[in-house]
Amino acid sequence: MATEIKEINGMFQIVGSITSANCHAIKSHLESTLVTGKDLLLSIEKVISIDASGAFMLEALYKKAGLENLVISIFGLENDDIQEVMSTTKTRYILSNDRV
Numbered sequence: 287m288a289t290e291i292k293e294i295n296g297m298f299q300i301v302g303s304i305t306s307a308n309c310h311a312i313k314s315h316l317e318s319t320l321v322t323g324k325d326l327l328l329s330i331e332k333v334i335s336i337d338a339s340g341a342f343m344l345e346a347l348y349k350k351a352g353l354e355n356l357v358i359s360i361f362g363l364e365n366d367d368i369q370e371v372m373s374t375t376k377t378r379y380i381l382s383n384d385r386v
Contacts, residue, residue, distance in 0.1 A: 289312070291312065291316075298329070300312065302333065303334055304341075305336070306339035309339050313347060316347055320358075326357070326358040327359050329361045329362065330360060330361065330368065331362050331364065336367075336368045341368075341375040344377065345375075
């Protein structure tokens with residue numbers, strides 16, 4: 287399954303996997319949204335797998351938004367498919383408590 291980034295009513299949703307093979311493309315796409323100066327809503331609830339590179343990419347995006355005084359809300363706290371990697375890499379803190 288190819289990974290897709292969909293925009294639905296102003297919220298981006300990643301469907302598929304976030305791995306070292308595609309995290310640069312995903313990061314570039316999402317960073318282009320931050321350039322507009324708008325806050326970013328990102329759902330990773332439909333991500334079926336993530337590796338450490340993907341988790342660290344999301345963390346870097348989260349930190350970059352903070353440095354630019356933007357808000358990025360990443361929804362995926364209830365996604366069991368990513369919990370182990372997010373916990374192991376200590377990046378789970380970037381996930382929002384709110385559920386979409």
